[in-house]
Amino acid sequence: ITTGYKYYLGVQLVLCSGEIDEVLQIRFDDRRPPAGYAHTPDVTQISINASGFFGGEDSEGGVQGSVYVYRGTATQPADSYLEARIGESLPAWRRVCYAVFRRVYLGTSPYIKAVSFVVRRCPNGLGLTNGAENIDGDANPAAMIYDILISPASENGLGLPVGFLDVAAFRSVGQTLATEGLGLSMLQDRGTTAKDLVLEILRHIDGVIYVEPTTGLLTIRLIRNDYDPETIPELDVDSCTVKSFARPSWGDLKNSVRIGYVSRDAGFIEKTAQAQDLAGIEVQGGEVSLQDLTLRGLSNATNAQQAAARSLAALAYPLATTTIEADRSAWAFRPGAVFKLIWDPLGISGMVCRVVRVGTGRLDSGKIEIEAMEDVFAVDWTGYSTPPDSGWQDPSGDVPALTAQVALAAPYEAVKDYGSLAADVQLAITLAAAGVTGVSLGYRAYVSDGSGGWAPPVDVPFFTPSGVLSTAIDELTSEIVVASGLDTDLVEAVSAPDFSLGVNVAWIVHDGVEEFIAFQNVVQGESYITLQVVARGCLDTAPTAFPAGTRVWFISYGSQIVNIRGPVPPTVNVYNDIRFQAFNNQSEFPFTSCPTSQVVATTPARSAKVYCPTDVHINGESYPASITGELTVSWSHRNRLGTWSYADSGKTGSPEAGTEYDILVYGELDTLVHTESGVTGTTWTYLEATEIAESGLGRLNDHLRVIVRTYGTGRTHEAIREVEWEFDRS
Incomplete structure (x- = not known):
């Protein structure tokens, strides 16, 4: 019985012409959902996890998913989601700020809520110091006028040479306005001339612009009580x-x-x-x-x-x-x-x-x-002051401790749209599960600064749905049962095309060994959820056995990207501590009692490393308990830079350029008996005669252990995961 429909949207929205500094909010019907904002030089990823924002499924649903905002920079990349959907390469639309909804859930009503964004640009071509270009979140009017005067006509300016302006006067006025706290936030969404816009700014700040006859330079002055009546002409x-x-x-x-x-x-x-x-x-x-x-x-x-x-x-x-x-x-x-x-x-x-x-x-x-x-x-006069605050206090109470938390180095697929990063910066993903009791709104992620302190925190106003494995799984398990945990009721089935795009992705980790999985179907039980049509060992991981009780993070339903310190040669690895601090409207968990997770930034970064192969077979079988006859190992390539699907764990026809495989064989005495290096194809056979000669037993090994190791171009680095399997010979 169909009781209603859920609506998802993939769309590109142009926000404005030119570059912005940052994205502050996304709003639906003038309301702001809880969301995380991850910023890189070119892109802001907005992660929204508010499935009940419009009243839940009993009303109009909510909003959930990822929105990528390209900030109009000269280096921003093209959007991979749009390219995958349209099926061809697209321009990056540089100098245009636009947003891409990546299959975002928008509720159960067929009418799309009004979407708006709050963005900020505080120009500082003047070179104002001490943050004077940003006045409590508003732009400095002097810097605004200066930007309009020198910007070319193609960027809605007057195109005046800098040499025509009294830059020192503009800077002086800018510092005065910053001291006064008089900034402006203006939206130019209708036709007007640059001159009229300058005059409107001057009207706001009580200023005048004129050409100084002694220098011929255009200068600016504020109308202020900045004089002594006894000394004026x-x-x-x-x-x-x-x-x-x-x-x-x-x-x-x-x-x-x-x-x-x-x-x-x-x-x-x-x-x-x-x-x-x-x-x-x-x-x-x-x-x-x-x-x-x-x-x-x-x-x-x-x-x-x-x-x-x-x-x-x-x-x-x-x-x-x-x-x-x-x-x-x-x-x-x-x-x-x-x-x-x-x-x-x-x-x-x-x-x-x-x-x-x-x-x-x-x-x-x-x-x-x-x-x-x-x-x-x-003239003396008296005005009224700003009314006092209402005095209302939030009743949320003390915030509880987090149930679980983890941080991981971000794989390529998570960071590919973030553009270039500084040499000493890498990206990590933070995941946290809310406290079982009390009220929590989110958490703050503090990254160690390497000097005994902490960098400014990233506010994450949501949590990641999470549960634990009800039963153990092995490398061949195709249906995974997860004990219901925090917010697992949000996890739902997707269509086949969305399954291929990775709309449903989870991350499993135990004792430092991890696996990404993709899944299509979800069966919600009373105390568990069952994942069906599962693709094992996605991205840069391989199928793995995990014991019951291993935590499963539904990463595609809420994760946060944060900057971490990366190694600069000759340093090879940097160990980053990340402290998670839960908060609500009333309080925050005591910082000194907050648990800390650690993530290692490597050389090269995890996101720059090749993927290990997928679909590994031993004598034509996937992870067999035993084989007969001559040993043959086969696999399928994966290419992180190519076009692939989650549905088959990322198989590609050709590997990433320069990829090589080594096959290591251990005999029944668990000693290394053969290493085959530099394999570039997808199959290798251990000839029977060669194995007999190398076994040290004068016969074939009754028990074998095989490792497939992957190297990048020039063997300069190794994939983060090697594929290993142990089996008997009958």
Whole structure:
């Protein structure tokens, strides 16, 4: 009986033009599911494990799977999932930021939830120091303007040469804005000119741009209370003539200002901040005169409240405007500069004014025309502060210890889309099972820094489904029973094509020996799950016997990639400790009591090593107990760089270039009797006469042990796994 459908999506979504710095969130219907974010120079892998996010199977299901976000870099690779699905090579679409959903489960409703991403780019062509380009998660406006001015038209900029700009002035303004905490988060999703975008940024920060006549450079200035009224230049009756002077009436003023901004903490919804001049309301007979302003580049209540108060000061007080004709003593006046006006005919004894526009006049007149207005910072005013927090406390309680944890060096298939890494960086996979009791939201993975400390942690807001083998398995077991464990109810059957793509992959490990398996069918029992149609020894592993109680990690349902320290010659191996710290909204497990796992970074990295062969047969049988006659060993190639399927454990027609196999034969006395080196084919026979001559017994061995060892190009490295089998001869 069909009771409903589950919907999966594989799709490519273009996010924006150009490069971004990082991916912060993925959202569905403006809600953020628990997810892990693994960052490399080119790609961010988002691992989502929230099958009940939309209400579970009784409602609209949830979301689960991997989303790869290519950050628009100049070195990002093509997406292997898209290439496998389309069946041909694809461009990397460099300088375009896009996301790829790799068969992501999106619930039980046929209507796709609205998908959105939160990304960040904080340009720093200015070379700001001490992290000033990133102001509490917002971009530095000075660096934004500078980036727009110098970027070519193909990247939505003005294409000005750097030599046309006063870089020192832009840096100074950038440092000031960082000190003030005034950053901007702006989404440019509609047609506009680069000039208009610069003007919009200036409106947010109260800044001006102009060409400095003495240098010919484009410079920037902030309108701030950054002067001493006693030391600024003065204009009086001897140096100027006031051509016009006016003040607005009180009835023309605004006594309330409301700023519209987009709150990042509230989930990118539009909120308002308001400031009122109570005295102004009283003067206007209790009538509220409201001015609405929109500053969507502001992302938090503090900056919005400051903007409201700053705007109110200019709108609630009758600031004078004036036009002045000055002599050449005003030659250094620039837009945004301040001066003091002393004009006895109007009774002005020292009014601080701000230059709005400077007209340089004509060469034969010696006069400079200045448009100015009374400076708002010469007027006292009071604004309201940001409202206090609500005081609500999360009732989650103390976080329990993890049930199990492990870290492993990442194989090639897990890291192939991450682009190039620094020589001293490798990648590892972390897996953790939640505590049995209490409330846990995830864990933090701390990697040792090699100096006795820990690198900044990676927050992993999910766990990996995990259980243990109900019964022992051997190399030929084709149906695997796993005792139900934490989140194993999430594990489900997949279609044949998805089985081939590795949508269902588990990892089994015992005493340092490991095996990847792929599986298609899942039967959920009361206290166990049964895996059927199983491909054994996938990726760089081989079929292995494991005892009952061995832990099984359903790695494709939740895993985290982390950076670890890699060896730099002459160092061969680096041992990385990784500490797992469980957390919830209320607390985190005591750090000093957190268990530590270790993963070894090798030379070369595990991801760079060839795969061992698959489908190994002895005299035509897979892992036989005994044979008769002459010994023949056969196998199938595997090529980590080629095209292959999980369904047959990765068989390929040809090996990775340079692959060689050695076959080592041990006789019934368990001594090495023969080594066949440099085999490049897929079969080798131990001639009967040769075996008799080498056995030391004058006859064929009654018992044999065979090892197939794999080497990479030039025999510079060995595969992480060798295939070994022991059997009798009858």
